[in-house]
Structure formats: C-alpha cells, structure tokens
Amino acid sequence: MPMPTDHELFDLGDVVLQRGATLRGATLAYKTYGTLNADKSNVIVHPTWYSAWHDANEWTIGKGRACDPDEYFIVVPNQLNNGLSSSPSNTPPPYDGPNFPPVTFYDQVEVQHRLLTQKWGIESIELVLGSSMGAAQTYQWAVSHPEMVKRAAPIVGAPVTSEHNQVFLKSLRAALTADPVFNGGRYSPGALPTVGLRAFARIYAGWGLSQAFYRQREYRRIGFSSLEDFLVGFWEGFWLDDRDPNNLLGMLWTWEHGDVVQTPGLDGDTEAALRSIRCPLLAMPGKTDLYFPPEDEEWASQFIPNGEVRVIPSIYGHFAGLGNNPADNDFIDGALKELLHRPA
Amino acid sequence: MPMPTDHELFDLGDVVLQRGATLRGATLAYKTYGTLNADKSNVIVHPTWYSAWHDANEWTIGKGRACDPDEYFIVVPNQLNNGLSSSPSNTPPPYDGPNFPPVTFYDQVEVQHRLLTQKWGIESIELVLGSSMGAAQTYQWAVSHPEMVKRAAPIVGAPVTSEHNQVFLKSLRAALTADPVFNGGRYSPGALPTVGLRAFARIYAGWGLSQAFYRQREYRRIGFSSLEDFLVGFWEGFWLDDRDPNNLLGMLWTWEHGDVVQTPGLDGDTEAALRSIRCPLLAMPGKTDLYFPPEDEEWASQFIPNGEVRVIPSIYGHFAGLGNNPADNDFIDGALKELLHRPA
Known part of the structure; x- marks a missing residue:
C-alpha cells in the first residue's frame, strides 16, 4: 500500500522541539472520521504506529465498532517523521533528510494537542488509543494532558521503551x-x-x-x-x-528514546509520571509480542491508579495489535467498547 | 578470546559431502580431556556451537562435574567451518572462502564418527551432549548412530531448525x-x-x-x-x-538447513527420524530462549521413545545453555550426572 493522499494538513507554524531545534513552518497531516458534535464531547484520538500512515488505523473504525464514526469524531494524526507530517523526506534545508531534528513522544503529543485545541477548540477527549508507537503516544497524552484525556487504551506498546x-x-x-x-x-x-x-x-x-x-x-x-x-x-x-x-x-529515534519521564515537570521520575495518569487506562499487550512483552505493561500498570492490563491471547506477536487478525481485532474492539461505556 | 591453538588435527582424507562436493584433504580439529580406558567404555562426545571453538565447551568439564576427565574420555570435535577444522578460511582453492561447499549436520557427525572409529576404534559412546548447534549434532548422532550412542543431552537446541x-x-x-x-x-x-x-x-x-x-x-x-x-x-x-x-x-548454512530428516534412509520423515532414537535423550531448552523455545523441544520429544524435556529455569535466554550463568551451569550439570547414572 503506497502512501495515502486523502489527508488534510494543519499548519503548525514554528515548533520548538524538546531537544532544542525549532522546526519552522511545520505541518501535521491528519484525517478525521465522523463529525464533531456541538459540545465537542465525542472526540477520539488515535495516533499512528511506526512507519504507518493514518490509513493503517482504519481497522478500528467503522459502523458498529467501538470507534463508530456515527457516534464519534475520530482524529488520526500522522506522527512527525512518517512522510505525511513534517519529516526528513518533505522538509527543506536546513532540516532536510538526515538533518531533521530528533522528535520525542512529548513533542508528538504537543503538536497533536495544538491541532485539537487550535483548530477545533477541543477541551476533552473521550478516548486516546494507539498501537505500538501509537501506544507510547497514548501514554504520553495521558501524562501530558490528564485534564483532557478521559480514557486511554495503549495497545501493544509501552510508556517506556525497554532496553531489550x-x-x-x-x-x-x-x-x-x-x-x-x-x-x-x-x-x-x-x-x-x-x-x-x-x-x-x-x-x-x-x-x-x-x-x-x-x-x-x-x-x-x-x-x-x-x-x-x-x-x-x-x-x-x-x-x-x-x-x-x-x-x-x-x-526509530523517537521510539528508542521513548519514556514518559521526559515530560517536563515530572523531574525524571518514570513512576511519578505513571502515577500522574488520572483516567482509566486499559493496556492491551500481545501475549506473544517479542519486543513489547506483557511483563512491561504489567510493571507500568502497578503505578497507574486506574490502570488495567488485558493481554491479547494471540500467536500474532506484535501484530496482534495492528489489525491483521480478525480474532485479535474483535478482542480489542470488545475491550474498547467496554472502556468507552465506563463513566469517566 | 581469540582462536585457541591447543588442539590436535585428524586427517579426514577426502570427505564426500551430502550435498555433492568432495572436500579433499579435509581436517578435523579436536581436543580431548581425560584418558580412554582399556575397554573404550568411557567416551563422551561434545560437539561445538555456532562460531565456537572447543574451548567454549570447557565449562562442562572438570573434576567433580558430570564430564569429569578423571572418569571419562571427553572428545570435543570442532565443527567444519569453525576456522580450526576445514573451513572457508583455511581451505585452498577451489573450495576456499565463499566457494566452500555446504555442510549438513549429517556431514558434521560423519566426520566425527570417522575420528572416533578410525583413530581410537571407539564403538560405544556413554554420552553425546552439545549446546545450540552442538545440540543439533547431538540429535544427529543419536539418529545416525543409534548403535553407538548410549545417552544424549541436547542443550538449547533442536533436531529441526524452526522457520522462526x-x-x-x-x-x-x-x-x-x-x-x-x-x-x-x-x-x-x-x-x-x-x-x-x-x-x-x-x-x-x-x-x-x-x-x-x-x-x-x-x-x-x-x-x-x-x-x-x-x-x-x-x-x-x-x-x-x-x-x-x-x-x-x-x-549459518548448516544451522539454517538443520533437520534430522536429512539422514539417508529415513525417507524424508522427521517424525520417523526422531522415533528411531533408541537411547535416553534428555533435552534441556532454556525457558526464555527466543530462537530455540521449549515448545520446539516438547514437540520433538513426543516422538522419541526415551525422550524427556527439562527446561532450564533461567532469564539468560539462549545463553542459559552456553556456560555463562553459574546457576544454569549447575542445573545442567546435575541433569547430566543423573543421566549418566542411568543404566543404558
């Protein structure tokens, strides 16, 4: 599947990144599904995984699914570096190609926050979900903006990228x-x-x-x-x-350096960052995932006040959370529905 | 640790390999520990693992250990391709370097069989053991020479290299x-x-x-x-x-193509090859081994009449069977002692 073209672009202006560079005239590519309601209370945010574009998230979206566009306004922001949002491949000098600056998960969430607040005036999010690097962004949303995020569902991903x-x-x-x-x-x-x-x-x-x-x-x-x-x-x-x-x-750099501890104000304490998450957070690691094994989620969950881990019983490894296997998709969809029906 | 030099060389003469090439003037490097007794009834064979030389097996050998040189005559043959036995790096043209022919585990065992029978007239082996690729050679010994092998202990390795x-x-x-x-x-x-x-x-x-x-x-x-x-x-x-x-x-080629089914006369039937193993065979996979997981050994064991699986309870992954962790070494040594004390 080649790079999709059915997205829209949000002009971020100048983005001061956490590691120091300023990305001038930066752009966030996104796609939305469904309609924002009058009181802006039906928002779902679903960031993208490694190398993926927004279309890779469409397996979660549809009539009768948890992310039903008849009910929700679903925003899929493309992460910086993925080729649609500002990336090495589409940025002019001096930040072109290998000169593109390092971007943290904190940065990714901040530009998505700008899109939601500046473009639509959104103040509350019913659910943030995401797989793999999208899960890391989900954790980061819950840590960076606890006042906005009402529910979080990180799938086959972690708040800290383990050494393995x-x-x-x-x-x-x-x-x-x-x-x-x-x-x-x-x-x-x-x-x-x-x-x-x-x-x-x-x-x-x-x-x-x-x-x-x-x-x-x-x-x-x-x-x-x-x-x-x-x-x-x-x-x-x-x-x-x-x-x-x-x-x-x-x-890869963003992923490798993933750690919610990078959130400003949390004083380099990963456990404190996890403890600061207010909303219900349902983590869904894959039972046979080799690089995001369930043990890492179970470790993190113990610090999250409303944390829960539900392991996807699958032989699809990491792919259990990427939409490739109907049984896994149903497992995840069922859990998301349950989460969305919980009061928050 | 650089390549050791404390080995001896056995002149194999011409070796007709299973895939067709004849390796002329081939050499098998080996080291022995202990003394062959008069009735040649105290032999242990311990083939080498991937990239290793004979010295990598010395953690299993010593006074008071299962492989005690006061009691046993322990032969460690270096596998072909490891730089000491005939290998790309030490073979003259036309089989030098990238032109060195493919070698199967069956071939590896056949040249070791020549060493034992031609050099010492050995007809019986108390124990064959080996880790990783050494385990594959252990399985192959038990399939190729069931009349000679009295006990087998493959460690962190398998009779068939899985697709993963x-x-x-x-x-x-x-x-x-x-x-x-x-x-x-x-x-x-x-x-x-x-x-x-x-x-x-x-x-x-x-x-x-x-x-x-x-x-x-x-x-x-x-x-x-x-x-x-x-x-x-x-x-x-x-x-x-x-x-x-x-x-x-x-x-790598030998490993990738590992399958006891390649034994001539077994008609391409892996299960039949495993059923033909007569001796007690104690497989010791590592609990957390990522490429030789215990499930593969458990699958194989069901076909081996005297097969048993004992999982090394270790976080050392594949390295649980390579001598790096004292607790794992003790686990393996204890199991080997028990196996050696069983009547065969």
Whole structure:
C-alpha cells in the first residue's frame, strides 16, 4: 500500500522541539472520521504506529465498532517523521533528510494537542488509543494532558521503551546504514538503499511475529505461499513501499528514546509520571509480542491508579495489535467498547 | 578470546559431502580431556556451537562435574567451518572462502564418527551432549548412530531448525552481506567487513538473551557497565574476534538447513527420524530462549521413545545453555550426572 493522499494538513507554524531545534513552518497531516458534535464531547484520538500512515488505523473504525464514526469524531494524526507530517523526506534545508531534528513522544503529543485545541477548540477527549508507537503516544497524552484525556487504551506498546526493545531498534539501524547507498542519509530519492532496507525487513520479520506464528505457518492464512514468499512478498515489499530511510530512522529515534519521564515537570521520575495518569487506562499487550512483552505493561500498570492490563491471547506477536487478525481485532474492539461505556 | 591453538588435527582424507562436493584433504580439529580406558567404555562426545571453538565447551568439564576427565574420555570435535577444522578460511582453492561447499549436520557427525572409529576404534559412546548447534549434532548422532550412542543431552537446541529461527539467521546473513566490504565473500583477511559484523552483533544481541535479562540489567553482573558497553564490549568484540565472515556464513548454512530428516534412509520423515532414537535423550531448552523455545523441544520429544524435556529455569535466554550463568551451569550439570547414572 503506497502512501495515502486523502489527508488534510494543519499548519503548525514554528515548533520548538524538546531537544532544542525549532522546526519552522511545520505541518501535521491528519484525517478525521465522523463529525464533531456541538459540545465537542465525542472526540477520539488515535495516533499512528511506526512507519504507518493514518490509513493503517482504519481497522478500528467503522459502523458498529467501538470507534463508530456515527457516534464519534475520530482524529488520526500522522506522527512527525512518517512522510505525511513534517519529516526528513518533505522538509527543506536546513532540516532536510538526515538533518531533521530528533522528535520525542512529548513533542508528538504537543503538536497533536495544538491541532485539537487550535483548530477545533477541543477541551476533552473521550478516548486516546494507539498501537505500538501509537501506544507510547497514548501514554504520553495521558501524562501530558490528564485534564483532557478521559480514557486511554495503549495497545501493544509501552510508556517506556525497554532496553531489550532498544537492542532490536539498534539492530535495524545498523543493518539499514550498513548499505553504502545510504551514505549517511544523503542518498537520492530515486536510488534508495534497498539492500539495507531488505536486511531491515528480515530483522523485522523475526521480531514482528511470534515463534508460534511461524510454527503454525500462519502466513499461509494471510495470503503467502511459503516462508520465502512471506519474507519477500510481505516484509521486503512493505519496507520498500514509500518508506523513506531517513523517515524510518527519525521514527526509530523517537521510539528508542521513548519514556514518559521526559515530560517536563515530572523531574525524571518514570513512576511519578505513571502515577500522574488520572483516567482509566486499559493496556492491551500481545501475549506473544517479542519486543513489547506483557511483563512491561504489567510493571507500568502497578503505578497507574486506574490502570488495567488485558493481554491479547494471540500467536500474532506484535501484530496482534495492528489489525491483521480478525480474532485479535474483535478482542480489542470488545475491550474498547467496554472502556468507552465506563463513566469517566 | 581469540582462536585457541591447543588442539590436535585428524586427517579426514577426502570427505564426500551430502550435498555433492568432495572436500579433499579435509581436517578435523579436536581436543580431548581425560584418558580412554582399556575397554573404550568411557567416551563422551561434545560437539561445538555456532562460531565456537572447543574451548567454549570447557565449562562442562572438570573434576567433580558430570564430564569429569578423571572418569571419562571427553572428545570435543570442532565443527567444519569453525576456522580450526576445514573451513572457508583455511581451505585452498577451489573450495576456499565463499566457494566452500555446504555442510549438513549429517556431514558434521560423519566426520566425527570417522575420528572416533578410525583413530581410537571407539564403538560405544556413554554420552553425546552439545549446546545450540552442538545440540543439533547431538540429535544427529543419536539418529545416525543409534548403535553407538548410549545417552544424549541436547542443550538449547533442536533436531529441526524452526522457520522462526531461520528468519533470525536470514537477518544475520542479510546484515553481514549488506556491507560492501564483504564483496561476495572476496574480502581480504586484513580488511574484514566490520560494519556488517557490527550489525550482525546487534541483531544477535537482541536474540541471544531474553527480555528479562535486559530488564534486570543482568549484563552488569557479568562485567558490563551499561547497555552500550554490553553491545560494543561484549557483542561487537565477540564477533570481531577471529570470526571469519565466510566461516560464519558456512556455519549459518548448516544451522539454517538443520533437520534430522536429512539422514539417508529415513525417507524424508522427521517424525520417523526422531522415533528411531533408541537411547535416553534428555533435552534441556532454556525457558526464555527466543530462537530455540521449549515448545520446539516438547514437540520433538513426543516422538522419541526415551525422550524427556527439562527446561532450564533461567532469564539468560539462549545463553542459559552456553556456560555463562553459574546457576544454569549447575542445573545442567546435575541433569547430566543423573543421566549418566542411568543404566543404558
């Protein structure tokens, strides 16, 4: 699936990023589903995951689902670095390509907050949800704006990127940048480091799904004829499809440095940041997720006053939370409905 | 630790390999511990793991341990491709470097069988044990020579390399070969593809140990001050230390294609191959091993008439079976002693 074009753009103006750079004339790409009601009380925010665009979240949205556009106004902001919002691939010098500045999850949420408050005057959000890096943004929303967020549902993601997860990310970076065509990020758009991207794809293939997924050759059920077909047809195809390497490394940096402790005023105390979350927060890790294992969510949940963990009983590994398996989607949808019906 | 030099060499002559090539003037490097008794009834065979030399097995050997050289004659054969036995790095043309032919686990065991029978006239083995790729060789010994092997103890390894495990291996190969210095294996010994090897190291770092190992920062207990120190000081150091890339890819091929079904006469039936194992076989997977998870051993064990699985209760992931953690070593040593005391 190539990069979608059915989004709108919000002019952020100048964005002073947490690590120091100012991104001038920055843009946030977003798509909305449904209609904002008169008292602005039907808002759902659903940030995007690594490498994804807004369309990757559409599996959660639809008539009869928890995120029903007949009832809710659902905003899907594209994270900075994903190629639609301001990113290495679409920013002019001096912050173009490999010169694009580092963006934290705190920054991601702040620009989304600007969109909601400045464009629509929204003051309250019924639900923030998101998968993977979207889950990290969900946690960050609950920490940064406890006065706004009424419910939170982070899916297959965490408030702190664990060291083991970081090792996975560092291996992706090392493989991608080993390709000489990458050339410190100064490749030309027509000549991408495809050897590095294919290595990146093979690494991701091992991490994204579980041992049991491969043991049961589950890839056959989703349209791939063999292991090799899955590795090339799905995985290499995915990363070679409009995924700009500098964008990927930009998002990787955000992910690698993920920690709600970076919220200003929380004094470098992760546990205090988690304790500051006021709303009900229902975390849904995947039982067989190799890089966001349920144990990390269970650790975090103990500090969140209204925290709960509900493990997705799936062999789809990390992909349990990305909309690929109908049974997992139903599990998540059921939990979201229950959460939305709770008083907040 | 650089490549050891305290081994002996056995001249294998010409070795006809299973996939067709004949390796002429091949050599098997080995080391022995203890003394062969008069009736040749005290033999233990302990093949090596991926990238390892014989010295990596010495944690299992010692006075008072299961593999006690006062009692047993312990033979540690270095696998082909490991740099001491015939390998890409030490073989003259036409089978030098990237031209070295593929070697199966069946081949590995056959050359070890030659050493035992031709050099010492050994007809019976009290115990074959091995970790990781050594475990695969252990299974293969029990399938290839059921008349000789009285007990088998595969540790953190399997009789069949699972598809998930293959994905991990393919990612290692893709990262190493993405380095242009690799040049199809035609690098010069003085100019190794170190960028590729460092990417290889980062991938391995994520797989070799468990989520819990990193969560508990266990690397601090084994002498590393930080995550970065562990990744560079241990992991990059390990792979940059006398590990020849063509040798690594040769061993990788053996591992990736591991399956006892390749035993001639077993008609392509993995379950039949496992059923043919006569001796008691005690498999010891690691509870948190990411690429040889206990489920794979439990699957295999159901077909082995005298098969048993005892899971190492460790957070050391795959490394639970490589001699790095005293508690795991004790667990394994205790199980080996029990196995050796069983009548066979």
